[in-house]
Amino acid sequence: MTRRRRIYEGKAKVLFEGPEPGTLVQYFKDDATAFNNQKKGVITGKGVLNNRISEYLMSRLSEIGVPTHFMRRLNMREQLVREVEIIPIEVVVRNVAAGSLSRRFGIPEGTPLPRSIIEYYYKSDELNDPMVSEEHITAFGWAGPQDLDDMVALSLRVNDYLSGLFLGIGLKLVDFKLEFGRLWENEEMRIVLADEISPDNCRLWDVKTNEKLDKDRFRQDLGRVEEAYQEVARRLGILPEGGPSDVKGPKTIQ
Ligand SMILES: Nc1ncnc2c1ncn2[C@@H]1O[C@H](COP(=O)(O)OP(=O)(O)OP(=O)(O)O)[C@@H](O)[C@H]1O
Protein backbone atom coordinates (compact mmCIF):
# COMPACT_ATOMS: atom_id res chain seq x y z
CA MET A 1 0.00 0.00 0.00
CA THR A 2 1.35 3.41 -0.89
CA ARG A 3 1.39 5.93 1.93
CA ARG A 4 -0.44 9.13 1.20
CA ARG A 5 0.50 12.46 2.63
CA ARG A 6 -1.95 13.53 5.31
CA ILE A 7 -2.68 17.21 4.84
CA TYR A 8 -5.12 17.98 7.65
CA GLU A 9 -7.02 16.15 10.33
CA GLY A 10 -10.22 17.85 11.47
CA LYS A 11 -12.91 16.77 13.88
CA ALA A 12 -14.97 14.76 11.36
CA LYS A 13 -12.67 14.20 8.38
CA VAL A 14 -9.07 13.67 7.32
CA LEU A 15 -7.72 15.24 4.15
CA PHE A 16 -5.06 13.39 2.15
CA GLU A 17 -3.13 14.44 -0.91
CA GLY A 18 -5.05 13.27 -3.99
CA PRO A 19 -3.74 11.25 -6.95
CA GLU A 20 -3.44 14.30 -9.23
CA PRO A 21 -2.31 17.84 -8.43
CA GLY A 22 -5.20 20.01 -7.27
CA THR A 23 -7.13 17.07 -5.82
CA LEU A 24 -7.65 15.85 -2.28
CA VAL A 25 -9.07 12.71 -0.72
CA GLN A 26 -11.62 13.38 2.02
CA TYR A 27 -11.80 10.51 4.53
CA PHE A 28 -14.99 10.53 6.64
CA LYS A 29 -14.50 9.47 10.28
CA ASP A 30 -17.09 8.20 12.78
CA ASP A 31 -15.94 10.81 15.32
CA ALA A 32 -18.51 13.34 16.43
CA THR A 33 -17.96 16.57 18.32
CA ALA A 34 -20.32 19.27 19.49
CA PHE A 35 -20.18 22.62 21.29
CA ASN A 36 -16.76 23.43 19.78
CA ASN A 37 -15.14 20.13 20.80
CA GLN A 38 -16.40 20.12 24.42
CA LYS A 39 -18.50 17.01 23.76
CA LYS A 40 -16.82 14.15 21.94
CA GLY A 41 -18.08 10.77 20.84
CA VAL A 42 -18.32 8.20 18.11
CA ILE A 43 -21.34 7.56 15.91
CA THR A 44 -20.73 4.10 14.45
CA GLY A 45 -21.10 4.10 10.68
CA LYS A 46 -21.50 7.88 10.44
CA GLY A 47 -18.47 8.27 8.16
CA VAL A 48 -19.80 5.76 5.64
CA LEU A 49 -23.24 7.37 5.63
CA ASN A 50 -22.01 10.98 5.44
CA ASN A 51 -19.67 10.06 2.58
CA ARG A 52 -22.67 8.73 0.64
CA ILE A 53 -25.13 11.44 1.66
CA SER A 54 -22.69 14.21 0.74
CA GLU A 55 -21.88 12.48 -2.56
CA TYR A 56 -25.57 12.24 -3.37
CA LEU A 57 -26.49 15.81 -2.45
CA MET A 58 -23.43 17.42 -4.09
CA SER A 59 -24.09 15.41 -7.27
CA ARG A 60 -27.73 16.54 -7.43
CA LEU A 61 -26.66 20.16 -6.80
CA SER A 62 -24.05 19.95 -9.52
CA GLU A 63 -26.78 18.75 -11.93
CA ILE A 64 -28.72 21.98 -11.35
CA GLY A 65 -25.59 24.05 -11.97
CA VAL A 66 -24.27 24.63 -8.46
CA PRO A 67 -20.47 24.27 -8.71
CA THR A 68 -19.04 21.93 -6.07
CA HIS A 69 -15.66 20.47 -5.13
CA PHE A 70 -17.00 16.89 -5.42
CA MET A 71 -15.44 14.69 -8.12
CA ARG A 72 -16.25 11.08 -7.22
CA ARG A 73 -16.61 8.67 -4.36
CA LEU A 74 -13.62 6.35 -4.07
CA ASN A 75 -14.82 3.83 -1.49
CA MET A 76 -17.02 3.49 1.60
CA ARG A 77 -15.28 6.28 3.53
CA GLU A 78 -13.43 8.35 0.94
CA GLN A 79 -14.24 10.76 -1.83
CA LEU A 80 -12.08 12.62 -4.31
CA VAL A 81 -12.56 16.38 -4.31
CA ARG A 82 -10.94 19.40 -5.91
CA GLU A 83 -8.59 21.19 -3.61
CA VAL A 84 -9.84 24.71 -2.97
CA GLU A 85 -8.74 27.67 -0.90
CA ILE A 86 -11.35 27.53 1.85
CA ILE A 87 -13.00 30.87 2.63
CA PRO A 88 -12.91 31.00 6.46
CA ILE A 89 -16.62 31.75 6.75
CA GLU A 90 -19.42 29.33 7.57
CA VAL A 91 -22.66 30.30 5.88
CA VAL A 92 -25.73 29.21 7.85
CA VAL A 93 -29.16 29.25 6.20
CA ARG A 94 -32.18 28.98 8.49
CA ASN A 95 -35.81 28.26 7.61
CA VAL A 96 -37.16 27.34 11.04
CA ALA A 97 -35.95 28.55 14.47
CA ALA A 98 -33.64 26.08 16.25
CA GLY A 99 -30.33 25.86 18.09
CA SER A 100 -28.42 29.09 18.70
CA LEU A 101 -31.03 31.27 16.96
CA SER A 102 -33.70 30.08 19.39
CA ARG A 103 -31.36 30.64 22.34
CA ARG A 104 -30.14 34.08 21.28
CA PHE A 105 -33.52 35.56 20.48
CA GLY A 106 -35.82 33.50 22.71
CA ILE A 107 -37.78 32.12 19.77
CA PRO A 108 -39.19 28.64 20.51
CA GLU A 109 -37.63 25.82 18.47
CA GLY A 110 -39.82 24.91 15.52
CA THR A 111 -41.15 28.42 14.86
CA PRO A 112 -41.15 28.95 11.09
CA LEU A 113 -39.14 32.05 10.17
CA PRO A 114 -40.90 34.75 8.12
CA ARG A 115 -38.18 34.34 5.47
CA SER A 116 -34.97 32.38 5.14
CA ILE A 117 -32.23 33.98 7.23
CA ILE A 118 -28.53 33.85 6.37
CA GLU A 119 -25.88 34.12 9.08
CA TYR A 120 -22.07 34.15 8.86
CA TYR A 121 -19.62 32.67 11.32
CA TYR A 122 -15.84 33.15 11.26
CA LYS A 123 -14.13 29.74 11.22
CA SER A 124 -11.86 29.84 14.28
CA ASP A 125 -11.80 27.15 16.96
CA GLU A 126 -9.82 29.44 19.31
CA LEU A 127 -12.47 32.16 19.06
CA ASN A 128 -15.36 29.67 19.15
CA ASP A 129 -16.56 30.48 15.59
CA PRO A 130 -17.97 33.97 16.34
CA MET A 131 -20.91 35.30 14.38
CA VAL A 132 -19.80 38.09 12.03
CA SER A 133 -21.42 40.55 9.64
CA GLU A 134 -20.72 41.31 5.97
CA GLU A 135 -18.80 44.36 7.18
CA HIS A 136 -16.40 42.20 9.21
CA ILE A 137 -15.95 39.79 6.31
CA THR A 138 -15.03 42.42 3.75
CA ALA A 139 -13.15 44.74 6.13
CA PHE A 140 -10.91 41.94 7.40
CA GLY A 141 -10.49 40.59 3.88
CA TRP A 142 -11.87 37.07 4.52
CA ALA A 143 -13.94 37.45 1.35
CA GLY A 144 -14.58 40.29 -1.10
CA PRO A 145 -18.02 41.75 -1.83
CA GLN A 146 -18.26 39.76 -5.09
CA ASP A 147 -17.26 36.52 -3.31
CA LEU A 148 -19.95 37.18 -0.70
CA ASP A 149 -22.57 37.87 -3.37
CA ASP A 150 -21.71 34.56 -5.02
CA MET A 151 -21.80 32.70 -1.69
CA VAL A 152 -25.23 34.12 -0.81
CA ALA A 153 -26.68 33.40 -4.26
CA LEU A 154 -25.39 29.83 -4.15
CA SER A 155 -26.57 29.30 -0.57
CA LEU A 156 -30.11 30.39 -1.48
CA ARG A 157 -30.16 28.08 -4.51
CA VAL A 158 -28.93 25.22 -2.34
CA ASN A 159 -31.65 26.04 0.21
CA ASP A 160 -34.44 26.09 -2.39
CA TYR A 161 -33.31 22.88 -4.02
CA LEU A 162 -32.56 20.90 -0.86
CA SER A 163 -35.73 22.10 0.92
CA GLY A 164 -37.75 20.60 -1.93
CA LEU A 165 -35.67 17.46 -2.17
CA PHE A 166 -36.02 16.74 1.56
CA LEU A 167 -39.71 17.65 1.67
CA GLY A 168 -40.23 15.00 -1.02
CA ILE A 169 -38.95 12.35 1.41
CA GLY A 170 -40.86 13.67 4.42
CA LEU A 171 -38.06 15.76 5.96
CA LYS A 172 -38.06 19.44 6.90
CA LEU A 173 -34.78 21.25 6.20
CA VAL A 174 -34.70 23.40 9.36
CA ASP A 175 -31.23 24.88 8.79
CA PHE A 176 -27.77 23.99 7.48
CA LYS A 177 -24.15 25.18 7.28
CA LEU A 178 -22.11 25.50 4.10
CA GLU A 179 -18.44 26.13 3.37
CA PHE A 180 -17.13 27.60 0.13
CA GLY A 181 -13.73 27.75 -1.50
CA ARG A 182 -11.91 29.45 -4.34
CA LEU A 183 -11.05 27.33 -7.34
CA TRP A 184 -8.74 28.61 -10.10
CA GLU A 185 -9.14 27.31 -13.65
CA ASN A 186 -7.11 28.95 -16.45
CA GLU A 187 -6.52 32.21 -14.60
CA GLU A 188 -10.18 32.40 -13.63
CA MET A 189 -11.48 32.08 -10.10
CA ARG A 190 -14.81 30.51 -9.20
CA ILE A 191 -16.47 30.12 -5.82
CA VAL A 192 -17.50 26.50 -5.31
CA LEU A 193 -19.31 24.59 -2.59
CA ALA A 194 -16.84 22.57 -0.48
CA ASP A 195 -16.67 20.46 2.68
CA GLU A 196 -19.76 18.24 3.13
CA ILE A 197 -23.55 18.30 3.28
CA SER A 198 -24.83 15.71 5.74
CA PRO A 199 -26.85 15.31 8.94
CA ASP A 200 -23.70 16.59 10.73
CA ASN A 201 -24.38 20.08 9.37
CA CYS A 202 -28.08 20.07 8.46
CA ARG A 203 -31.03 20.00 10.86
CA LEU A 204 -33.58 17.59 9.44
CA TRP A 205 -36.91 16.92 11.13
CA ASP A 206 -39.58 14.43 10.16
CA VAL A 207 -42.41 16.44 8.62
CA LYS A 208 -45.20 14.59 10.46
CA THR A 209 -43.67 13.96 13.91
CA ASN A 210 -40.93 16.65 14.09
CA GLU A 211 -38.55 13.85 15.15
CA LYS A 212 -34.94 15.04 14.82
CA LEU A 213 -32.87 13.05 12.34
CA ASP A 214 -29.52 14.83 12.59
CA LYS A 215 -26.58 15.61 14.88
CA ASP A 216 -28.88 17.20 17.48
CA ARG A 217 -29.60 13.60 18.60
CA PHE A 218 -25.91 13.44 19.61
CA ARG A 219 -25.74 17.02 20.99
CA GLN A 220 -28.85 16.52 23.13
CA ASP A 221 -28.30 12.85 24.06
CA LEU A 222 -31.56 11.82 22.40
CA GLY A 223 -30.30 8.30 21.59
CA ARG A 224 -30.72 6.34 18.33
CA VAL A 225 -28.11 8.58 16.67
CA GLU A 226 -26.81 5.97 14.18
CA GLU A 227 -30.38 5.10 13.27
CA ALA A 228 -31.17 8.74 12.48
CA TYR A 229 -28.31 9.02 9.97
CA GLN A 230 -29.35 5.67 8.47
CA GLU A 231 -32.95 6.83 8.16
CA VAL A 232 -31.88 9.91 6.19
CA ALA A 233 -29.80 7.73 3.84
CA ARG A 234 -32.66 5.21 3.56
CA ARG A 235 -35.18 7.89 2.60
CA LEU A 236 -32.73 9.31 0.04
CA GLY A 237 -32.62 5.79 -1.42
CA ILE A 238 -28.85 5.45 -0.88
CA LEU A 239 -28.58 3.15 2.14
CA PRO A 240 -26.07 0.50 1.06
CA GLU A 241 -28.20 -2.57 1.92
CA GLY A 242 -26.81 -5.10 -0.52
CA GLY A 243 -23.36 -3.57 -0.92
CA PRO A 244 -22.12 -0.49 -2.73
CA SER A 245 -23.85 -1.27 -6.05
CA ASP A 246 -27.28 -1.42 -4.41
CA VAL A 247 -28.17 2.23 -4.87
CA LYS A 248 -31.67 3.39 -5.72
CA GLY A 249 -33.11 6.87 -6.11
CA PRO A 250 -35.26 8.62 -3.51
CA LYS A 251 -38.79 7.32 -2.83
CA THR A 252 -41.17 10.24 -2.91
CA ILE A 253 -43.70 10.43 -0.08
CA GLN A 254 -47.15 11.64 -1.15
N1 LIG B 1 -12.17 20.97 -1.25
C1 LIG B 1 -11.50 21.32 -0.16
N2 LIG B 1 -10.24 21.81 -0.25
C2 LIG B 1 -9.56 22.18 0.88
N3 LIG B 1 -10.05 22.06 2.13
C3 LIG B 1 -11.29 21.58 2.28
C4 LIG B 1 -12.08 21.19 1.15
N4 LIG B 1 -13.29 20.77 1.62
C5 LIG B 1 -13.25 20.89 2.96
N5 LIG B 1 -12.07 21.38 3.38
C6 LIG B 1 -11.64 21.63 4.77
O1 LIG B 1 -11.29 20.36 5.29
C7 LIG B 1 -11.58 20.26 6.67
C8 LIG B 1 -12.53 19.10 6.86
O2 LIG B 1 -12.34 18.51 8.07
P1 LIG B 1 -13.38 18.60 9.26
O3 LIG B 1 -14.75 18.87 8.77
O4 LIG B 1 -13.13 17.42 10.11
O5 LIG B 1 -12.84 19.93 9.94
P2 LIG B 1 -13.31 20.59 11.28
O6 LIG B 1 -12.83 19.85 12.46
O7 LIG B 1 -14.77 20.87 11.15
O8 LIG B 1 -12.44 21.87 11.28
P3 LIG B 1 -12.60 23.27 10.66
O9 LIG B 1 -12.86 24.12 11.86
O10 LIG B 1 -11.31 23.56 9.98
O11 LIG B 1 -13.76 23.19 9.70
C9 LIG B 1 -12.22 21.58 7.06
O12 LIG B 1 -11.23 22.43 7.61
C10 LIG B 1 -12.70 22.14 5.71
O13 LIG B 1 -12.76 23.55 5.71
Ligand SMILES: [Mg+2]
Ligand atom coordinates in the same frame (compact mmCIF):
# COMPACT_ATOMS: atom_id res chain seq x y z
MG1 LIG C 1 -16.06 20.43 9.60
